[in-house]
Amino acid sequence: MTDAQNAEAETTDLPEQMQVRRAKRDRIIAAGGEAYPVHVKRTHEIADVKASYEHLEAGEETQDVVSVAGRVVFVRNTGKLCFATLQDGTGERLQVMLSLAEVGEERLDAFKADVDLGDHMSATGRVIRSRRGEISVFATEWALAAKALRPLPTLHKDLSEESRVRQRYVDLIARPLARDTVRNRSRMVQSLRESLHSRGFIEIETPMLQTQAGGAAARPFITHMNAFDIDLYLRIAPELFLKKAVVGGIEKVFEINRNFRNEGVDSSHSPEFSMLEAYEAYGDYDTMGNLTREIIQGAAEDVCGSAVVTLADGSEYDLSGKWEELTVYGSLSEALGQEITPETPVEALDRLCDAAEISVDPARVNHGKLVEELWEHYVGDHLTQPTFVRDYPVETSPLTRDHRTKDGIVEKWDLYVRGFELATAYSELVDPVIQRARFEQQARMAAQGDDEAMGLDEDFLTAMEHAMPPAGGMGMGIDRLLMALTGLGIRETITFPLVKPE
RNA sequence: GCGCCUCUAGCUCAAUUGGCAGAGCAGCUGACUCUUAAUCAGCGGGUUCUGGGUUCGAGUCCCAGGGGGCGUACCA
Numbered sequence: 112m113t114d115a116q117n118a119e120a121e122t123t124d125l126p127e128q129m130q131v132r133r134a135k136r137d138r139i140i141a142a143g144g145e146a147y148p149v150h151v152k153r154t155h156e157i158a159d160v161k162a163s164y165e166h167l168e169a170g171e172e173t174q175d176v177v178s179v180a181g182r183v184v185f186v187r188n189t190g191k192l193c194f195a196t197l198q199d200g201t202g203e204r205l206q207v208m209l210s211l212a213e214v215g216e217e218r219l220d221a222f223k224a225d226v227d228l229g230d231h232m233s234a235t236g237r238v239i240r241s242r243r244g245e246i247s248v249f250a251t252e253w254a255l256a257a258k259a260l261r262p263l264p265t266l267h268k269d270l271s272e273e274s275r276v277r278q279r280y281v282d283l284i285a286r287p288l289a290r291d292t293v294r295n296r297s298r299m300v301q302s303l304r305e306s307l308h309s310r311g312f313i314e315i316e317t318p319m320l321q322t323q324a325g326g327a328a329a330r331p332f333i334t335h336m337n338a339f340d341i342d343l344y345l346r347i348a349p350e351l352f353l354k355k356a357v358v359g360g361i362e363k364v365f366e367i368n369r370n371f372r373n374e375g376v377d378s379s380h381s382p383e384f385s386m387l388e389a390y391e392a393y394g395d396y397d398t399m400g401n402l403t404r405e406i407i408q409g410a411a412e413d414v415c416g417s418a419v420v421t422l423a424d425g426s427e428y429d430l431s432g433k434w435e436e437l438t439v440y441g442s443l444s445e446a447l448g449q450e451i452t453p454e455t456p457v458e459a460l461d462r463l464c465d466a467a468e469i470s471v472d473p474a475r476v477n478h479g480k481l482v483e484e485l486w487e488h489y490v491g492d493h494l495t496q497p498t499f500v501r502d503y504p505v506e507t508s509p510l511t512r513d514h515r516t517k518d519g520i521v522e523k524w525d526l527y528v529r530g531f532e533l534a535t536a537y538s539e540l541v542d543p544v545i546q547r548a549r550f551e552q553q554a555r556m557a558a559q560g561d562d563e564a565m566g567l568d569e570d571f572l573t574a575m576e577h578a579m580p581p582a583g584g585m586g587m588g589i590d591r592l593l594m595a596l597t598g599l600g601i602r603e604t605i606t607f608p609l610v611k612p613e
Numbered sequence: 614g615c616g617c618c619u620c621u622a623g624c625u626c627a628a629u630u631g632g633c634a635g636a637g638c639a640g641c642u643g644a645c646u647c648u649u650a651a652u653c654a655g656c657g658g659g660u661u662c663u664g665g666g667u668u669c670g671a672g673u674c675c676c677a678g679g680g681g682g683c684g685u686a687c688c689a
Contacts, residue, residue: 126623127623127640127641127657127658128623128640128641131640131641185649185650187647187648187649187651187652188645188648189645189647189651189652190645190646191646192645192647193646193648194648194651196649208646208648227640241649242648243647245647245649247647262623262624262640263623263624264623264624265624265625265637265638265639266638267625268624268638269625270624270625271625273620273681274624276681281624285624327688327689328688329688374688374689375686375687375688379689380687380689384689472687532689533689534689535689588689590689610681613662613680
């Protein structure tokens with residue numbers, strides 16, 4: 112078969128509407144026209160035209176000629192006068208009017224024959240406001256900019272959840288909130304970067320492919336490198352490399368980039384997610400707390416115009432001012448009506464877990480794990496206002512410095528916003544001898560079956576042995592910050608989330 | 614991973630007890646020089662997710678598999 116015959120055989124299986132559009136494309140090209148020209152006239156953005164001519168009265172006409180371009184989202188054909196609504200990438204829409212008198216019979220007939228909903232087109236003509244009050248370009252000429260071979264979905268109904276993520280480009284065409292989310296995310300990330308740069312932080316990029324996945328407790332994705340014939344891990348956190356940068360004298364450093372964790376997927380977890388990590392030499396977890404609050408409030412101002420944000424369900428959430436602070440042991444003791452301290456034996460904690468019907472993986476039972484489970488059950492699950500939760504047990508925080516005055520706990524806080532963990536920070540552990548001991552403790556936990564225990568990283572320890580200055584470090588989920596600012600689920604905040612192949 | 618719900622035209626959804634597979638938008642043909650999801654007349658369009666089974670007869674009931682959603686567990 113020839114290529115043309117192959118193409119013919121393929122197209123006969125297509126839905127009617129796609130066959131019709133392919134035929135139009137072929138006909139346009141066969142007649143010497145262009146279905147996908149390299150260039151069409153565009154002198155003005157749609158939003159500019161609408162803003163500049165807002166003052167026109169209904170029926171008022173100007174002699175100002177503009178060329179606009181966009182996707183055709185509505186067509187109304189009333190015979191010798193046709194109306195098309197063009198939409199550009201911002202979602203702004205502008206009406207184009209094509210009359211027999213202005214464009215001529217040949218071009219008007221061509222418009223009716225060739226242009227479908229979903230096509231891109233350009234129109235040139237005078238700016239007027241129609242008798243019915245719509246700012247319009249009264250076309251003297253028009254050109255197809257790109258022929259759509261598939262129909263647009265019904266724009267007046269919501270797309271199904273599945274189509275939204277599988278074909279996000281259609282979602283972006285059809286749904287204003289989808290467009291806003293992409294723009295809000297960009298604005299938010301820009302705000303974070305500007306806030307950090309203005310405070311003297313510099314942004315670096317550390318390896319995504321690592322010989323050992325470290326810096327967090329999570330199962331990694333594994334891949335293979337052919338050149339060295341070794342397995343590599345997609346990073347679960349940039350922490351260890353950023354600390355090496357601090358050792359090297361990059362005193363205020365941050366990275367905004369992707370992490371990969373081979374774990375569950377739900378409305379607040381994605382296998383790849385974006386993370387901000389920032390480290391400040393001569394800082395501690397208190398300085399990081401102030402920094403974190405300031406950059407979050409700055410992002411809220413820049414994205415939402417206020418530190419009191421309005422969520423997708425219409426409710427308001429207040430991120431302004433100072434935030435609540437509580438300690439893990441203090442708040443848990445209060446909730447239980449019983450003093451819990453780092454000295455509370457595992458057996459007692461175990462009984463409390465049983466009483467609360469909390470089941471803990473037996474491979475991971477230790478004081479710290481049980482305290483955290485109890486804390487989440489009795490305190491964490493009930494937090495709604497922005498809250499810094501401070502001073503965690505040492506077992507679950509192997510990279511964190513011991514508390515300066517309290518035994519058995521470390522200088523770490525987690526920031527809870529709307530009940531989920533948004534950020535975490537440490538006074539960083541910088542003593543290489545203690546760090547080695549912590550890694551060895553993790554190794555013992557791994558040997559007992561804890562598959563999330565951290566591995567011992569000699570390369571990192573070597574760096575620490577060159578002396579890392581005292582430092583504060585912070586990590587924050589970028590997707591989660593957008594969730595906090597908008598009330599959306601994580602798959603709505605990620606433009607192209609991973610979807611199972613069909 | 615487990616539990617519940619769901620999958621029908623390009624899109625969004627109907628279909629009574631198991632009895633001819635439908636609507637709106639979109640598409641095609643025609644009419645219409647101020648329409649706003651234009652209107653009017655007419656016409657097309659289906660592997661009912663896939664594979665088995667029960668039945669005279671399956672979109673509907675049963676079994677297996679796949680996609681999606683929600684809840685739950687681990688994790689940020």
